[in-house]
Amino acid sequence: SQQGEEDPQALSIQEGENATMNCSYKTSINNLQWYRQNSGRGLVHLILIRSNEREKHSGRLRVTLDTSKKSSSLLITASRAADTASYFCATDAWGNNRLAFGKGNQVVVIP
Amino acid sequence: DTGVSQDPRHKITKRGQNVTFRCDPISEHNRLYWYRQTLGQGPEFLTYFQNEAQLEKSRLLSDRFSAERPKGSFSTLEIQRTEQGDSAMYLCASSLGVAGPYNEQFFGPGTRLTVL
Numbered sequence: 001s002q003q004g005e006e007d008p009q010a011l012s013i014q015e016g017e018n019a020t021m022n023c024s025y026k027t028s029i030n031n032l033q034w035y036r037q038n039s040g041r042g043l044v045h046l047i048l049i050r051s052n053e054r055e056k057h058s059g060r061l062r063v064t065l066d067t068s069k070k071s072s073s074l075l076i077t078a079s080r081a082a083d084t085a086s087y088f089c090a091t092d093a094w095g096n097n098r099l100a101f102g103k104g105n106q107v108v109v110i111p
Numbered sequence: 112d113t114g115v116s117q118d119p120r121h122k123i124t125k126r127g128q129n130v131t132f133r134c135d136p137i138s139e140h141n142r143l144y145w146y147r148q149t150l151g152q153g154p155e156f157l158t159y160f161q162n163e164a165q166l167e168k169s170r171l172l173s174d175r176f177s178a179e180r181p182k183g184s185f186s187t188l189e190i191q192r193t194e195q196g197d198s199a200m201y202l203c204a205s206s207l208g209v210a211g212p213y214n215e216q217f218f219g220p221g222t223r224l225t226v227l
Contacts (some may be wrong), residue, residue, distance in 0.1 A: 098169075
């Protein structure tokens with residue numbers, strides 16, 4: 001089964017800097033989603049990008065998808081201390097209905 | 112609050128006991144999902160419902176696990192004869208289930224289970 005894998009696993013940056021994390025997957029997908037999880041809490045949906053899309057923006061978030069390389073990236077611009085969290089990518093194959101999550105990226109934004 | 116809710120938020124039990132968790136999805140959502148997340152890992156899919164029908168179950172869902180969604184609204188997840196390896200965060204999510212390449216899932220806060 002497919003599985004997202006994020007790289008790098010942990011990232012520590014200064015407030016105001018940009019944070020970039022990558023995700024790779026193994027099989028064809030219908031869409032790819034990014035989620036944020038604050039320590040010990042539920043996941044918050046950030047952005048969904050469909051397999052026929054290459055780039056998507058939402059506020060300070062920018063997601064790219066390269067289906068030929070089976071990879072995606074999430075860019076958080078002008079990071080804030082409140083962005084400190086774990087970020088997961090999750091893939092959804094056509095007709096599958098189950099999300100396959102990666103292990104997550106821990107991002108720490110230092111004020 | 113119109114988001115996904117889960118109850119209880121925390122559960123501590125002794126090995127061998129049965130536990131039941133409840134999930135209330137967003138009201139207009141007809142798909143409901145259960146995931147399990149262990150420390151340092153991403154969530155793993157357990158099962159999902161389309162209205163009251165349980166359409167898919169993961170191999171992770173052993174015979175000790177059972178999930179129901181009797182009226183197509185809330186769902187329960189029961190674990191019988193709990194084992195220490197069942198300790199995890201159990202997450203519920205719901206989605207509209209719109210046909211086509213769109214399946215945004217909204218997650219609840221989770222139930223953290225600790226089996227002593």
